[in-house]
Amino acid sequence: QQQQGFRPLDEASLVAYIKATPALAARLGGRLDALTIKEVGDGNLNFVYIVLSDAGSLVIKQALPYIRLVGDSWPMSRERAYFEASALQKHRALCPDHVPEVYHFDRAMSLIGMRYIEPPHxxxxxxxxxxxxxxxxxxxxxxxxxxxxxxxxxxxxxxxxxxxxxxxxxxxxxxxxxxxxxxxxxxxxxxxxxxxxxxxxxxxxxxxxxxxxxxxxxxxxxxxxxxxxxxxxxxxxxxxxxxxxxxxxxxxxxxxxxxxxxxxxxxxxxxxxxxxxxxxxxxxxxxxxxxxxxxxxxxxxxxxxxxxxxxxxxxxxxxxxxxxxxxxxxxxxxxxxxxxxxxxxxxxxxxxxxxxxxxxxxxxxxxxxxxxxxxxxxxxxxxxxxxxxxxxxxx
Ligand code: ADP
Ligand code: SR1
Ligand code: MG
Ligand code: MG
Ligand code: MG
Missing domain, CATH: 3.90.1200.10 (Aminoglycoside phosphotransferase (APH), C-terminal lobe)
Structure with a gap:
């Protein structure tokens, strides 16, 4: 597991991360001054943020070194983000109609940037x-x-x-x-x-x-x-x-x-x-x-x-x-x-x-x-x- 360079993000620190990451900034049309960011993770394991600008959107998913449902008493490898990003890319190549695009993957941060699957989904x-x-x-x-x-x-x-x-x-x-x-x-x-x-x-x-x-x-x-x-x-x-x-x-x-x-x-x-x-x-x-x-x-x-x-x-x-x-x-x-x-x-x-x-x-x-x-x-x-x-x- 890549230990160096990992830090858990929140709504505030995510803004700086996006500004420093061209692949993400571009998906938001470069309009980074008034972002709306909301954590929406309702799953058992990870943190998921919807990021909206007036010119684009994306989702950021970050794995922390434990299972969210239980807390840090149940540690879990952050490398799961690497396997998720890899599988999304492989499965999307085989079935683009039903798998969202990965825009960015940061292995050290266990962080995936991907398509926001927009409402009414x-x-x-x-x-x-x-x-x-x-x-x-x-x-x-x-x-x-x-x-x-x-x-x-x-x-x-x-x-x-x-x-x-x-x-x-x-x-x-x-x-x-x-x-x-x-x-x-x-x-x-x-x-x-x-x-x-x-x-x-x-x-x-x-x-x-x-x-x-x-x-x-x-x-x-x-x-x-x-x-x-x-x-x-x-x-x-x-x-x-x-x-x-x-x-x-x-x-x-x-x-x-x-x-x-x-x-x-x-x-x-x-x-x-x-x-x-x-x-x-x-x-x-x-x-x-x-x-x-x-x-x-x-x-x-x-x-x-x-x-x-x-x-x-x-x-x-x-x-x-x-x-x-x-x-x-x-x-x-x-x-x-x-x-x-x-x-x-x-x-x-x-x-x-x-x-x-x-x-x-x-x-x-x-x-x-x-x-x-x-x-x-x-x-x-x-x-x-x-x-x-x-x-x-x-x-
Ligand atoms: P976990 O691994 O913790 O189960 P999920 O990947 O299932 O996390 O995501 C948790 C929730 O975040 C989903 O139930 C969904 O509401 C929302 N979500 C995740 N990915 C996307 C996406 N690409 N677009 C829109 N909403 C998403
Ligand atoms: C601690 S078990 C959590 C469950 O949530 C995941 O989505 C998997 O289904 C896993 O078994
Ligand atoms: Mg889930
Ligand atoms: Mg089941
Ligand atoms: Mg999951």
Whole structure:
């Protein structure tokens, strides 16, 4: 890690930094005397500033040497900013429509300057809570996942190039170890930072810890996550890492990027959509029972997989057997990502914003039971349509 030259910035010191950095100043049209700067980071790890001038805009993201959610008692390598900038650049080269441009990267400062994904873009998770439909989301995300995953895999690249990539991202090991802990280990044992909607879900969380069959399955997925360098993953592809309008889909925040199993990214996206599905009853009111919206979420899950699968380029490259195991991997990882959001450290706004704890617990329990059943029985599913029927049976 580059120690020299690092200092945490704030709204005030960021102005001087921008003035001294031509690549950033130019994006603001050189109009640096009346900047508006606001820290908007609502994620678990980093600090994010929106910078506006009367002639331009940008976003600055800085990693500090700890996890923001917990504080400096949980140190974390600032090199995550390097991997985020590298992955944004690589994935943008493959899929420019859905990845924002990096304007500037300062490794010593762990700082990225990038495109401000302007309003009316909002974080997809917030759109899902508000009940907004995004007609192009499935098509855009299928395109993003197909391009970023297949074209960073051995289906496309030489072993020499692939191994170079694997070697580069191997150093993002602290972030991988964080995932190993908070997704694949802690939810299945008594761990310091685990929480759940207590007392309603106490027994459900204990049942997860005592379920030998479930733990065997999660151990298999954990091994795959650690060992299988299949493609350059985003590494944290939940609905809080996607910004949307009805016409546009932009994927941000790949700081967990590494060469891992493709199903981990696909599962993160699909699993978080299933979480959104089960949270809808907690957001229903007299004006909107959310029934039609739930159908749209299920259709989006189905279309996302089917469009990813049907992409003609991919079919040419990949054998049926390859796609079937990718499907089952995606279902396994998707379930793991659902379970950790209910009994692990990092919860999701979809459920957290349901104020009535008993109502929240009831939504969470259905999602948890659905995820446990998918994780254990994932190899039996032959199509995404069967998964949709299964999800509905827990509603
Ligand atoms: P973290 O790594 O801490 O999760 P994120 O990259 O997810 O940080 O960013 C946190 C928040 O900052 C996002 O939820 C979004 O609201 C905002 N944000 C991040 N990047 C951009 C961007 N390029 N344009 C607009 N808003 C952004
Ligand atoms: C301490 S765990 C924080 C979580 O937030 C990130 O976005 C990742 O999902 C990580 O697991
Ligand atoms: Mg984030
Ligand atoms: Mg992040
Ligand atoms: Mg997740």
């Amino acid at each position: 909002i974080i997809l998770r917030k759109g899902l809570i508000a009940g907004v439909e995004y007609p192009l989301l499935a098509e855009h995300m299928a395109d993003y996942m197909a391009k970023t995953l297949f074209f960073t895999s051995l289906l496309y690249n030489s072993t020499t190039d692939h191994k170079k990539g694997v070697a580069q991202y191997c150093d993002n090991v602290e972030m991988c170890r964080l995932t190993e802990q908070v997704v694949f280990s802690d939810p299945y044992m008594l761990a310091k930072y685990n929480r759940c909607t207590s007392p309603f879900l106490d027994n459900d969380a204990a049942a997860v810890r005592e379920d030998a069959e479930l733990k065997l399955e999660i151990a298999e997925l954990k091994s795959m996550f650690i060992e299988r360098a299949q493609a350059l993953l985003h590494g944290d592809l939940h609905t809080g890492s996607i910004m949307v309008t009805p016409d546009s889909t932009q994927v941000i925040d790949p700081e967990f990027a590494f060469y891992g199993p493709m199903g981990y990214d696909i599962g993160a996206f699909l699993g978080n959509l299933i979480l959104a599905y089960f949270s809808q009853d907690g957001h229903a009111d007299q004006a909107n029972d959310r029934k039609a919206y739930k159908k749209w979420i299920l259709k989006t899950i189905e279309d996302s997989w089917n469009l990813f699968h049907k992409n003609s380029e991919l079919l040419r490259l990949a054998q049926k057997k390859y796609m079937t195991s990718l499907f089952h991997d995606s279902l396994g990882f998707g379930s793991a990502k659902m379970i950790r959001r209910i009994v692990g450290i990092a919860h999701v706004e979809d459920f957290e914003s349901i104020e009535d704890a008993s109502k929240r617990a009831s939504c969470e329990r259905r999602a948890l039971n659905c995820a446990k059943a998918i994780l254990k029985g994932r190899r039996q599913f032959e199509s995404i349509g069967q998964v949709i029927v299964h999800v509905q049976s827990f509603d």
